[in-house]
Amino acid sequence: MLLLRDAATRAEVGRLADEHATLVEENHRGTADLSAVHAAKLVATLRAAVDCPLYQDSYDEKLRDVLAGPGGVDPDVVLHEVFPGLPLLAKGALAASGGSAFTRPLAEFLHYYESSGTTGNPVAAPKAIDDLVVNTINIGALWAQILQPDDVALILINAPFAPAAYQFEKVLEYLGVMSFRPWVDNITGNYHRVLRLIDELHANVFVGPPSRLLELLQYAHRNGLPAPRFDRLFLMAEQTGPAFVRHLERQTGATAYVSSYGSSETGTTAVTCAERNLHLQTHSYLLELTDESGTRPIDGSPDRGELVVTTLDLPARPLLRYRTGDQVEIVGTDCPCGARTPVLRTLGRGQDVVTLSGNGIRQNDLEAALWSAPLPRYTVFNYMLVVRDRSIVLLVTTDGEPDEAWCRDAAERFTPLFESMTVTVRAVETLPPLASLGQYLGWKLSRVLDLNDEANWARLPEPINTLVAESLRQLDSEGAC
Numbered sequence: 001m002l003l004l005r006d007a008a009t010r011a012e013v014g015r016l017a018d019e020h021a022t023l024v025e026e027n028h029r030g031t032a033d034l035s036a037v038h039a040a041k042l043v044a045t046l047r048a049a050v051d052c053p054l055y056q057d058s059y060d061e062k063l064r065d066v067l068a069g070p071g072g073v074d075p076d077v078v079l080h081e082v083f084p085g086l087p088l089l090a091k092g093a094l095a096a097s098g099g100s101a102f103t104r105p106l107a108e109f110l111h112y113y114e115s116s117g118t119t120g121n122p123v124a125a126p127k128a129i130d131d132l133v134v135n136t137i138n139i140g141a142l143w144a145q146i147l148q149p150d151d152v153a154l155i156l157i158n159a160p161f162a163p164a165a166y167q168f169e170k171v172l173e174y175l176g177v178m179s180f181r182p183w184v185d186n187i188t189g190n191y192h193r194v195l196r197l198i199d200e201l202h203a204n205v206f207v208g209p210p211s212r213l214l215e216l217l218q219y220a221h222r223n224g225l226p227a228p229r230f231d232r233l234f235l236m237a238e239q240t241g242p243a244f245v246r247h248l249e250r251q252t253g254a255t256a257y258v259s260s261y262g263s264s265e266t267g268t269t270a271v272t273c274a275e276r277n278l279h280l281q282t283h284s285y286l287l288e289l290t291d292e293s294g295t296r297p298i299d300g301s302p303d304r305g306e307l308v309v310t311t312l313d314l315p316a317r318p319l320l321r322y323r324t325g326d327q328v329e330i331v332g333t334d335c336p337c338g339a340r341t342p343v344l345r346t347l348g349r350g351q352d353v354v355t356l357s358g359n360g361i362r363q364n365d366l367e368a369a370l371w372s373a374p375l376p377r378y379t380v381f382n383y384m385l386v387v388r389d390r391s392i393v394l395l396v397t398t399d400g401e402p403d404e405a406w407c408r409d410a411a412e413r414f415t416p417l418f419e420s421m422t423v424t425v426r427a428v429e430t431l432p433p434l435a436s437l438g439q440y441l442g443w444k445l446s447r448v449l450d451l452n453d454e455a456n457w458a459r460l461p462e463p464i465n466t467l468v469a470e471s472l473r474q475l476d477s478e479g480a481c
């Protein structure tokens with residue numbers, strides 16, 4: 001998996017890989033003694049983090065003594081007394097911490113990465129050899145249910161600062177699947193060469209964020225090239241609800257998997273199986289849910305709340321009770337794939353709800369209206385919501401040139417979502433580049449433009465700016481009638 005010159009390191013990595021693969025197998029079968037695994041790994045994690053400046057207030061004298069003691073630590077004490085007493089770590093605190101969460105000198109990491117910085121400063125997220133091995137095996141163990149040795153995978157992740165593209169390349173290597181990883185300029189967005197390679201190499205697997213795939217499809221359409229077809233889509237890094245998944249399947253002929261869930265800083269906390277369920281990686285994390293009713297461990301029973309992550313296999317930069325800001329749901333039923341680990345559904349970020357006139361609109365609601373059933377005559381590739389006062393303009397790209405009547409009919413689908421607001425649909429040739437940056441910005445910042453903030457007008461290039469201004473003027477005058 002890794003070509004290493006140093007024989008001792010090579011042997012150590014091999015041992016870790018074998019041991020971890022066995023643990024993952026046992027956990028999937030339901031035969032692992034998970035409490036014992038958690039207790040042992042938590043003690044190792046707490047010992048690794050004891051000198052991190054980030055956690056200096058998390059350890060009281062008693063805990064320091066327990067960890068420093070010569071004898072073993074009682075698993076019950078560490079899991080049920082020590083752990084629940086540790087403070088929760090806020091997203092902002094981690095972002096501000098820089099390298100103060102590291103337990104090793106920077107040069108001992110293998111690669112430097114950082115998170116996209118959607119909600120503030122990017123978080124340093126370098127990869128060390130041990131966490132790379134574990135994360136790769138965690139993903140590979142479940143993706144092996146889906147991928148075949150003769151598959152050819154396109155990894156289209158335009159985020160060189162973040163670890164995702166490299167990480168997924170390692171997973172495909174681990175499974176012996178050929179991949180290629182081109183890069184497309186965010187601004188020029190020229191996909192000619194990517195489309196040629198998909199065709200020539202018979203690439204049948206897409207790995208990347210959904211809005212990047214949409215961008216590729218639209219590019220093919222605009223340039224009169226055949227739309228690429230795939231067998232399987234491995235979607236990641238963006239909230240992709242059922243209607244969005246169905247839309248991408250219709251456009252590519254593929255079976256789509258929301259392939260993994262996690263972040264640059266936490267690693268991959270959940271991975272898809274062949275049944276399209278995201279399985280929590282409970283052998284590598286202590287996972288909890290928090291909300292106004294308190295914080296409790298995820299025990300596999302149905303529950304929902306904000307996910308809190310404690311890493312057990314990230315000793316180089318451990319996270320202790322890290323609040324992810326992501327709303328998730330634990331399904332609470334066994335998955336037919338046979339893996340006996342809890343199944344998770346992502347519900348999007350708390351900050352990704354658009355509040356208009358007292359209504360909370362979520363991405364899934366809007367996309368269900370747009371894509372649950374295809375609109376007649378024209379396919380809508382992608383969209384952007386522009387909001388000003390009580391008016392909404394839904395900009396869409398389509399595979400044709402829709403007329404006024406089509407736009408009016410389309411708008412009716414959205415009226416029930418936006419009570420007491422006027423909705424108009426406008427078909428455009430291209431959307432602002434913003435719309436393909438969901439991976440970096442999250443849904444709300446990439447697909448919803450609030451023009452009540454004057455500064456946002458600058459984010460609309462011409463001719464879209466004029467078109468939006470005209471649409472809003474029309475809505476204003478209609479509203480006045």
Ligand SMILES: [Zn+2]
Pocket residue numbers: 273274275276277279335336337338339
């Ligand atoms: Zn499953």
